[in-house]
Structures are given as C-alpha cells and as structure tokens.
Amino acid sequence: MSFLNVITPRFINYLYLTINRYIDSNDCFDFILISIFQQTLIRNAESVIHDCEIVQILPDLFDNDIFPGYEHVHLNWDSLKRVITKESWKTALQNQKAVYLLTDTSNGMQYVGSAYGQDMLLGRWQAYIKNGHGGNIGLKRLSFSHIKEYFTFSILDIYKSTTDDNIIIKREQWWKQVLQSSQFGYNEN
Numbered sequence: 001m002s003f004l005n006v007i008t009p010r011f012i013n014y015l016y017l018t019i020n021r022y023i024d025s026n027d028c029f030d031f032i033l034i035s036i037f038q039q040t041l042i043r044n045a046e047s048v049i050h051d052c053e054i055v056q057i058l059p060d061l062f063d064n065d066i067f068p069g070y071e072h073v074h075l076n077w078d079s080l081k082r083v084i085t086k087e088s089w090k091t092a093l094q095n096q097k098a099v100y101l102l103t104d105t106s107n108g109m110q111y112v113g114s115a116y117g118q119d120m121l122l123g124r125w126q127a128y129i130k131n132g133h134g135g136n137i138g139l140k141r142l143s144f145s146h147i148k149e150y151f152t153f154s155i156l157d158i159y160k161s162t163t164d165d166n167i168i169i170k171r172e173q174w175w176k177q178v179l180q181s182s183q184f185g186y187n188e189n
Helices: 045-051 076-083 088-095 121-131 142-151 163-179
Strands: 005-006 013-024 026-037 054-057 075-076 095-105 110-115 151-160
Touching: 045 095, 075 076, 076 121, 076 142, 088 095, 088 121, 088 151, 095 121, 110 121, 110 163, 121 151, 121 163, 151 163
Parallel strands: none
Antiparallel strands: 005 013, 013 026, 026 054, 075 151, 095 110, 095 151
C-alpha cells in the first residue's frame, strides 16, 4: 500500500490512497479520501490505517486545480489547456472581462489582449487552446507548436461583466503602451 499525505493551508491533513480503477455501472473513481484529522506528530500511515474511515470517494482524479484568484493566474499552454475545463476556472473566466498578457518565453516578446465578448476571458483563452493564435494577426505567424511550448498566459486587469467594453479597450491600449508590445511584441495595432 502506498499513501500520500497532503497538507492543506489550514494544516488539516487529508490522507488518501491510490486504488485501482473500479467500474460499477458508469461510476468510476481513482481516489478515496480517508479520515480527516489534525496531527501534531508525523505518523506512519500504515500504523493507523485500521483507525481510519472512508469519508469521501472522489469522482475524478484529485488534481488541486482550483481557481487561485485572478491575481495569481500565470500558466503555460499545457496548464491552461488542463484547467480551462475545470468548473471553478470556467465559472471564474466566463464571468469576467479582462486585459490579459501572453508572453513568449523563448524571446520575451509579449501580446496584450482584451476579453469582452461572448464568454469573456474564457472564450478568448479557449480560442488560444483551439488554434494557438486566437485570430490575432501577430500570432498567426507563429507555429502552433511554438505557442504550445513557449507561451504563458496571465491576467493584467479584471473587470465585472457589466463594465462598458470601451473601458476595457482603452485599458488594453494603455497596457500596450506601457509594455511596448506593439513596438517590441506581437501586437499589430
């Protein structure tokens, strides 16, 4: 048996055991959470396993991909592709207008974009996952594989869905000037 101890920010430990995938009808699971406890000493899980109880069966692989807050978003393409399908991320991104930054880590060039249309930030970033360039002229010159390997995605400004689109566009222009992404980056306008 192999156990993994996960310490949460509240210092409550979750002990979970990886088990073989069991299929019963259409229900599948990969992990069981076993007993939630506070501890002051480090213990060998095998010595207390008989005192534990199953408290939750997770319906999906536990990946800790909970939305971290807009100010903490900084993802590479692979990470964005993974988290953009998670409910907490979808809810957060589809309800916010934003100005965002794409950075090419191979050369430091940047692209500043804005999201205010359908599905707002979620819709824009889904477009990058789909084709790499999201319809942006400056990014169309790059190969999809280059974008997948070298691009990171960050949020510069976040706005309520009711914010006037012109405010978002003006703020995007301001960030382009500050970061000089039209002169030294991928912005064509």
